[in-house]
Each structure stands twice: as structure tokens, then as C-alpha cells.
Amino acid sequence: MIEIRIHGRGGQGTVIASQILAEAAFREGKHVQAFPSFGSERRGAPVAAFVRLDTEPILVRTEIYEPDGLIVLDQSLILQKLVDVTQGLKEGGWILVNSSHPPEDFAHLGPYRLATVDASRIAAEHRLGSITAPIVNTAILGAFSAFTGLVGLEAIAEAISATVPVKSEANVEAARAAAVAVSVAEPAPAGR
Amino acid sequence: MVELNPKYLEDLPLTSYSDNSTELLRTGTWKYVQPTYEDKLPACSHLCPAGNDISKAMDLVARGQLDAAARLWRSANPLPATLGRVCPHPCESECNRNAFGGAIAIHAMERFLGDRSFDPAFLPERAPSTGKKVAVVGGGPAGIAAAYNLALAGHGVEVLDDKPAPGGYLRTGIPDYRLPREILDREIALVEHAGVTFTCGTRVGRDVGLDELRERFDAVIVAVGFHRARPLGVPGEDHPHVFNGVELLERILLGERPELPRRMAVVGGGNTAMDVARSLLRIGVEPVVVYRRSKLEMPAIPAEVDEAMAEGIEFNFLTAPSRVVVEDGRVTGLECVKMKLGEPDESGRRRPVPVEGSEFVVPVDGVVTAIGESADLEFLPEAARDGWRVAADARLVTPEEGVFAAGDVVSGAGTVTAAVGEGRRVAAVVHTWLTRGSLPDEAPPVQGLWDRPVNLDRTVYVEQLNPAYFTEVPRPELPELDPVERRSSFAEVMGGFTEAEAVAEARRCLVCGTCNECCNCLYFCPDVAIARRGDAFGFDIDADHCKGCGICVEECPRDALSLMEVKS
């Protein structure tokens, strides 16, 4: 079973990202769970969403405390130390950050497998959201696919088409672009 | 049918359920009071001298049954189109709608229903002939109302009038701008259609004697009205440019345009004074009203006074004439004395008292007197006279057997509306006398003549209504001729309702004291003891199951239900 935690801010589409990811994995025949951090959300405040993927039916129905990997939609959560993103992250886990910086810049987070993608730029280029508040949740899933290989890009594209009602084409294109643009830190530390 | 006393649990229904227990439980035996549908007198009808059944007619209009409403209104009142124009509508002053957006325009509704019903098809069916004959002396509103109702009741009725055409003061004293002649003519034509014969140009006492009438007819009704002007009683009154207001008005209204002085004082504060002043204005004379009390005390219909003022007529209040100033054979002014108001007199109005040394002259070229009228009763025997009135008692019966009286000659100068009401009452008395040979203790109140039962002892005021059901809706504006146009024309001043306006206005009516089948009682009855009557109007209360809780009475918006003690 793979457990993923997605960090973002209220309004960035963090929860939707978890749903698309689950939907994509489901389309590849996996059993899935996706849920938000339980409670109320406020625009701009740090939020988290969770995904479980497995080839077997998923029986555990609790929150996720020790994820295998992280997706961070907003690098300021790390840079401003707003959230301890790596809390509980399994040893050798992976982190994908939406950032224009090279992944090596996040090496201070610990011995994890790192990748970055400038999803904000890609989203803006595809006119998703506004330039100041681009909606990056679809783009970063393309990068996630390329980076982790946990879910195929075609499934991600299908899930976006099925889930996102407006500009679904542009969202799919953004995901594809991010899949190409993602940069992975080399050499990768030991891990998945 | 559900088994109420099952032997086994299986036979009990699933849940408490009964298709017959409400009938078995005769909850009606619990009651010590019981609700009864009882229509009461609405405040408007309480004040209507003609006795119009306003709430019922309003309900019919609100339901869109305009013809039925017009038929109802005309069923006993022969002059709705006339009264809808000249009545001072006291009904509106107490209308309970005043508390919720302004009185219902009842006056305009009467006119609307009157104008709708000029076709003989709107007349009630005439009762079979009784073989009795009635003479009505005087073709004014009281006489017409009496004649109309008696004719409909099956009697042969002849109206004798000394003028060339019937109508009395309606024809000779009310100007066209208030009552177009055509309206009056059409209403009188309907009265003729109802079976009344008019014999005009015949003056009782001159052309035919009372005794002769008593011989030829089974009953005689005296309704000659007031038409003799009272003199001013000041020096200079005999000048030819000092006119009798009643006569002058009659000449103008008959179409004469006599040579008149340019500026004339009109003395008086009643309706005749207003009609004279406004008529003079329309034929190019400049009238100046001179009245000894203030505007508040004027006996004229307030709306008439306001309209006259709006037309620019000059008013001198608290001013009493003392002398007609004549110089070189010409009237040059009316000398007056200023008055102040003292203690109330027997009429309840404050008595005017002269202010010493306050004489002044109102510059005019002529004077019209309009300080009141009285009756010409010389044709009656002494015993049947009481000063300027007919000696009639509360039954409207004179000491002369078979001679009855109605209108101004009984009750003093009143409105056309009051005359119509009294005509209806005398007709009821005469009808009883002719058909049963007996006389009532007193003439019935005019509302007592309705063909639906109403508790006349209870008038519905706003306190008796359930305000939860009424929201404020403003009174509509009625069209009115521009005051500047009015100054030079005898065209009718007030406009009337369109059909849609009439229905909308009737829907504003609270239908006080009158069941209009709103069904609130039925909806609220917790015992389902109230049922509609199928095709007939109204509801029935199932006495076996009404437990006398009184919710229906409480929730009736309009006080059309009463709680009565149960008679054991």
C-alpha cells in the first residue's frame, strides 16, 4: 500500500488533487482512498489531503501518519517553515515540490528522493487560474506520474478529463507538460 | 373497517388508526357553547342611509360576479348610478380598511355597479299584482325609492310631480358636473320599467286634492321634499339682483343662461350654496361664498367644498350678511358683519355670535341666497302638519289614515341617500299595511330589509376583525377632471372604475361581518366538523362532533361566526 500526503493552501485545489490522483489509480485497477484533513478549511491556510493506493482492497480507515511520499503544491510552506512537511515521512520517502528551484535546493529536508517542477509557470502558461494564483493541482500530477511511476500519465490525463469540468483539455496539457519538465535530484538517495 | 376489539394481537392494526372512531366519539356532547354562522352589520353598511348591502356586493365583485353584484345593488335601490355620484358616502368614513391602507372606494363602486345595470335585465322580478294602488306625491329620491320598491312588490304605483320631469332636487338642484342628466334619465326609465307611472306637471293641492287621491288609491305617500328657499331677512333683499338660490339653480340646470351680474355673493354653507357657486363659476360669474360659521361647520359635503376651493372660488367664513348695499338702483355690495363662534347650539355646531362694530362690505354686483329650504305642505290638512314637517311618527304614518310620509318632509333637510333609504322604509311599512292590514310598531331599519339575515344589533368594527389575516394595501386614486378645465364646463368632475379596477378594489374589501367562504373555519376545525354545502353558499357544522372549542370563531377573519350558548 502506498500512502501519499499532499500539502497546499486552502483554495489551491489540494483536495481535488487527491481525488484526481485516486481516480487515476482507480482507472489502472487499483484500490484507492482519498480524503482531506478532516475539519474546516480556510482560503490561504495550510491544508493537507491524503491518498492511499493498493492492489488489494484497502481496509485501514484512519488518517495517514507515515506517508511514503509528499506532494507540495506551494513551496512557501517549506521556505517559510509554515508546516513541518516531512513529519512522519517514511525513511527513503519521496518529495515532489512545485518550485522553480532545482530539487537539490530542498536537500535540507533530509535524505529523501527529491523532485521539483515549476507547476505554477506551466499552469499559468495554460491559463489555469490567474498569473498570481495559478491552479497547479493538475500540472503537478503529471510531474508526479513521471517522477514516481506510481500512476501512468495516461490514467492521470483520463482522470483529469473525467473530474475537471472546465478547461479539462488545458489541464491535461499542463499535466503532460509538467511530466516532461519535472527535474529529479541526482543521484537519488536510497529509497523508492 | 378496523376491528376495534380484536381477540388476537394479529387483528389489531399496525398503528393507532381509525376509520370510524371520530364518528363514534360524539365529541359534540362536550360542548357548552356552539359556533353559528351569523353575519353581522359591517361598519360601512351601518352608516349607509340608503341601506346598501355593501359587503355582499363587494364579495361578488371580488369573485368576478360583476353582474350579480350590480343586480344585488339595484334590487332595492333604484338610484345607484345617481348615488354613486352625489352621495357624501359616510360609509367610507368608518370603513375598517382605514386601518389597513385606506377606506374602500365604496362610492366609486356604487357608481360602477349603477352604471353597469341600466339594462332592464338587471331589474328584480316583479311580484304578482296585489291589485292595490299607491300614489306617491313627489318624484324626488324618497318618492322614487318608495315607488320602485312598492311596484316590485306587486302594487300599482303612480308618482305625481309638479315639475315637467321627475327627479325632484336631483334634476333641479344638482348640476351636471356632479350628475349628468343622462344618468338620472336612465335610472328613472328603469323605475318606469319596474312598473311605476309618473304623472308630471301635476301639483297636488292645485290640480288634484289629497282627498281625491285617498279615494282613488289604497295608500298615499307624501314625499314632496324641501324646495322652497328661505328668505335672508335683511334690508335690500327685494332687489331684482338678489336671487333665490334654488330657483336660480333650477333655471341654470334647465339650460337657461340668464343675464347675471358679474360678481355675486352666494350666501350659505350647504350643498345648495356649493352647487350654486360652482354652477355660477361655470357660466362666467365670479361667485363669493359668504358663510356665517367656519369651514368645519359647513353642512355641505366636504368633498364638494374642497372641489369648489380647488376651482378657485373665494370663501368668506364667519361672515353674516346684514344689508344689501344698493346705490343708484344697482347692487354694489353685501354689507356683512364678522362673527365668532360661541357655545354649541342644538345642532351640536358652535353658534355664531356677531362681533360688534365689525361691519364691512363685500363688493359684489348681485346676491344669491342659499341658506336653506323648507317644504310646501299646504295641501295637507292641519292635523297632518307639524310646522314645516309632516306630522309622521316612527312608523312614517300620518294621522290621516292611509297617508304615509318619507324624505325631507319627515326628517328635515338630508341627503339624497337618506331620502332613498327612507323611501325603502316607507315602502316596507305601506306593503305590510296593504298586504296584512297591520302596521309595525315602527318602520324597520333599512338594513333590516335585506334578503339575507344579519344580526343588526352587532356592528363589525376593526376590533372585531382578526388582523392576522389582513395586510395593508393602499387605496387607489380615482381620476378627476383638472380644476382649470372644470371652471368653464359642466362636464362630470369625477371619473369611475374600469372593470379591472373595480375587481381589484373589491378584493381589498375585508368583507366585514359577512361570510365569504374563505374556508378558514373549515381549515382550522380540529374535529373536521365543518363541511362545505356543495353547490349552496356557506358551510354546515356537524353538531354531533363540534365540541365547541371556538377556534373557528377565533380564526374567522371577519367576525362572521358567533359563539352561542347551548340551549339544554
Next chain:
Amino acid sequence: MRKVLKGNGAVAEAVRLARAEVISAYPITPQTSIIEEIASMVSRGSLEAQFIKVESEHSALAGCIAAASAGARTFTATSAQGLALMHELIHWAAGGRLPIVLADVNRAMAPGWSIWTDQNDTLSQRDTGWMQVYCQSSQEVVDSVVQAYKVSERVLLPTMVVLDAFFLSHTYEDVEVPEQVMVDRFLPPLELPHRMDMERPAALGNLVFPDRYMEFREKMDLAHGVALGVWEEVGREWGELTGRPYGLVEEYRMDGAELVLVTAATTASTARPVIDALREAGVPAGLLRLRVFRPFPAERIRAILGGRKKVVILDRNCSFGHHGIFHQEIKSALYELPHGEQPVLHGIIAGLGGRDITPDDLHGMLDGAWSGKITAPVTWWDVLPVKDRERAAVTMVEGG
């Protein structure tokens, strides 16, 4: 057809499949998305039903009662304070023998204000005559709502289908949504025998004198007894159609189990890998999941638990002053066992107000009971330690 749905969406799908005719509901977190989705189905036309918007939960259930009395298949959903507000009519629906189905998203009762899960809202309605089913997955939510209509309409008692706030209501997971044709075959249109009939006017809910009231209540109690069998029969039939059979309770690795965890809802799902792990470590652990709580399958539970060594009963609820509610009920059910067959019971109260019950927690509870670390009949799990019971109990009063 498989779909990714959250628990609330699963409820809505099931209501659509059951062809509910009247939905009367008032929104409350975390139930809101159930009725949003149903309202959307009604407006789109994918569900032909009347959606009645009301001003309170009391009116919501009143709407269902009226419609059900007229013979319509009805649905409502609520949570916590909303269910409490319905309480008067909860009785009315059951006493009226109306087969209403209500989805309750288990949420803790205020105060302190909470939007998170626990079972006190529904268990407070235990004695009203409603049937109650606790679900462990969104799949079970879909399946149970449809089954609830069938059972309710057979025994003429209303059913609450219960799902955990957030752990189910807001969690997306893959669900097999049954085909409409299949559901139609499974669930025939409602024919309410005592529905209002304009041709046969009658009074419903009229006064019943002491000589009959008891009989009506006994009939309800008897119907609950019958319902036990009907739930089993309907769950079996559903299994034949879908491959997903259901029973009154569910046993997991109970063969030879000497240590049994009894619990309900999502926690019972989470517990399975824990049981597996304990078995791997040589502990003879098993799981008994409570599914249908009313009618209470006492006989079944007695048969399963009789002769076991230790039973840990996990309550996400509390009947203040006397144990967790499942604990009470199971203890009373086991009283009839012969002395030697009565297991040692450990009641554990955990997870109130939405506190997560993790696999580590469950492991700790079972291990503690098995190893003898847990000895008390009732344990409040994972709470601040108590220095002085007396003081802890009366601190507030002393402060005043």
C-alpha cells in the same frame, strides 16, 4: 459499475437506485453533501422525486412521515444535533410503522462543539423503535441503504443507516455501484398496507387508551424480532445478486479465537490487519463486527462469544454512568451463558469526537487485554492520565 465515491456520494447513489420518491432534508455538516447530491439528481432528472426543502430537521422528518403515510418511499439524512432535533418525530415514524430510511452521519454531540465522528447521536435514539445499521465502508453504505428499504418495507419499521463522519462521509474510495435493473428486481415498489387512502378516510395516530397502547408496542417489539431474520435473509439475497453477502454481524478469523475484538463501523475495517498481525505473532485473536444494532442480534452474539477467553468491546460512544453502549448490550446478552462459558469482558471507550483510532491503538487494546495489562472493566483509551479520581470528578465544582 465501479466508481470512486465518497461515503456521502454512496448514500446518494443508493437513494437514486432505490427510487426514493420524496426526500425531505435539512443540511448539517458533515451530512450536507448527501442532500446536495440528491438535490442535484432531482434537478437533473436522474432521480424522479419530490425534494422538500424545510426549515429544520424536525420538519424534515415530518415531511417524510407525511409522504410515507401516503405510501411514498421516503428518505432523509442528518447528523448529531439535527438527529436530536428530530427526536420527537423519530418516535412518531416508528410508532406509525413507516418504512422511512434515514442516513445519519455519526457526529459527536455538542457541547463542546464538534463536527467529528462518534456514535452517541444515533445510539441516543436506540429505544425509539428504529432499526440501525452501522457501515464500515462506502460499499457497505450503498448496499445497506438499498437493503434497508427492503427490510423496512417488509417489517414496517424505519431504518437508520449509519456512517462515520469524514472517515466514511468525506473519504473517496472505489465502490461497486449496482445496476438499476438489478436493484429494481431486488426492491419492488412500496405497497404500504396502512397508507392513507382518500377512498377510505381514517384518523392516524389517534388517542389509544391504556387497554390497547401496550398491544401496539408489543407489535413493534415483535416486528423487531422478525426483522432479525429478514435482515439475514435480505443480506443473503443481496449476496446472491452481487457477490457481497451481509449478515447481522460479521466474523473475522474467529476460528479458535480466544481474544475477540467487538466493534462497529470503520474501526472494524481498520482492525483486520491488526488481527492478522496478532495472529502472525501467535495471539489467537478474532474480530466480531456489529452491523445491525437494532434489532439486537443477542442470540447470535451469544453463540459467537460463548466460551471465548477475553472479549474487548470497543465503544465509540458512552452511556454516561454505565459503560459504552455496545458493552452494556453485549454484557446483557451474555448473561444467559452458562457460567463457564462467559468470557472476561473489557470495555474500551475510544475515538469520541473524531479522535482517530489507529491500528497502533487497536493493537495496544488487544495486546493489553491479552497480556493482562488491562484489568479494568471499562477503560477510557488514550486520555490524560488521572492522578486522583475523586479530584478529577469534582474539579469543576470545587473551582466554583
